[in-house]
Amino acid sequence: MIEERKVSSEKAVLIGVVTQHQDEQQSNEYLDELEFLTLTAGGEAVKRFTQKLEMPNPKTFIGAGKLEDVRAYMEAHHIETAIFDDELSSSQLRNIEKVLDCKVLDRTNLILDIFASRAQTSYARTQVELAQCQYLLPRLTRLWTHLERQKGGIGMRGPGETEIETDRRIIRDKITLLKKKLKIIDKQMAVQRKNRGKMVRVALVGYTNVGKSTLMNVVSKSDVFAENKLFATLDTTVRKVVIKNIPFLLTDTVGFIRKLPTQLVESFKSTLDEVREADLLLHVVDISHPNFEDHIASVNKILDEIKSLDKPTLMVFNKIDAYQHETIDEDDLVTEKTKVHFTLAEWEKTWMNKLNNNCIFISALNKENLEDFRVKVFEEVKKIHITRFPYNDFLYEEYTEEDS
Ligand SMILES: Nc1nc2c(ncn2[C@@H]2O[C@H](COP(=O)(O)OP(=O)(O)OP(=O)(O)O)[C@@H](O)[C@H]2O)c(=O)[nH]1
Ligand SMILES: [Mg+2]
16 A cells, blocks of 8 residues: 655644643634644644644544544545644654554644754754654554655655664664764864854844844844744854944854754754854843743743843844734623733733843834834943953954855
8 A cells, every 4th residue: 555645735733732721712822823834844834633632542532533523624625634732652653653654744743843844954954854853763554654745755654673673773873874974963063153242242042933033134234044943943053243333243043942842952053052152142032922922931841941031131122013902892891801911011011021121022023113122232241341351442343254
């Protein structure tokens, strides 16, 4: 039985679990994100299935009855891809594949796929490939292997058991090789970073698609690729920026996402070192996104994982031009005021008030409030600069590294 399956612009169903900790609206927003990920990966989400469960079913993620609903729907509509909004264990994957008899992807898989398609440099490709192999190793199944897909033959019939063993060995060897390759590059990158001298280093961090590259471009007059898709940036760009008389290095790097696969955090070590070694973080937030508070929490979680949460940080609330709040009619006595009704001024009085003036509201796209932004960044950079160059203001003339 040889089946051919298309990977690009294929129709898919999305499957998520609503746990007791999340309400329906939140779960919907998570699935919105999964849909955006699917779109970015070249697919089209045609239907969503959700189930309320205390926790995902350890065998099949959702219950057997619900899974049967999914199967019936997919069969009736000739859909051959199911995407789960969580990382599936290898046994879950196997059990689900048995029932659905189609390509089963999970959130991690999708993110890795997007990273793979986005990787431009050999460095980024090596990092993604390592993460992919590490994800794949425990999950080689009979029906569908991602390794086959990488070789070019899309959606080939799965290998038999012995072939799986061979594949496992191939992947293990590959992991060893990729790690060696990365070690060499990591060393080179570390040397490069050292050569930048003592100049103050500022890194843009934040959720994916919040406008980091757009901000980088307007601040440094550079031309970093920015677009309305997830993970537009995988490679790090460093630019020298001068505000008033103080030069510093500004880094734009990969965006974060909820449940960023651990394999990626590990293999993007060197890319993330840019963040780890930065003196100041500009945490960019898309305030027009209904889930922006969640985004901040996800970013902080990853910053914590890479031991960078305690760095001096300026919160940059971007896309104020796109921010909209809902209003309540005067004669509507039923609707209670919630966060969706907050104006920007009201938001500023919430927890944002505690940010000690370390926050700024801008629109990178419309270049709104950029002057205030520059002043705030200048003040922060100056604090660090003074400690580093206490005696000689002319010292920084020496650091004229070319833009990298
Ligand atoms: N409305 C509005 N859109 C913006 C603003 N800033 C950026 N965008 C848009 O948001 C989208 C994402 O921008 P990017 O700069 O690529 O975002 P990023 O944070 O670098 O994204 P990744 O590299 O994917 O992590 C693009 O379509 C931008 O045009 C803004 O201030 N207002
Ligand atoms: Mg970007």
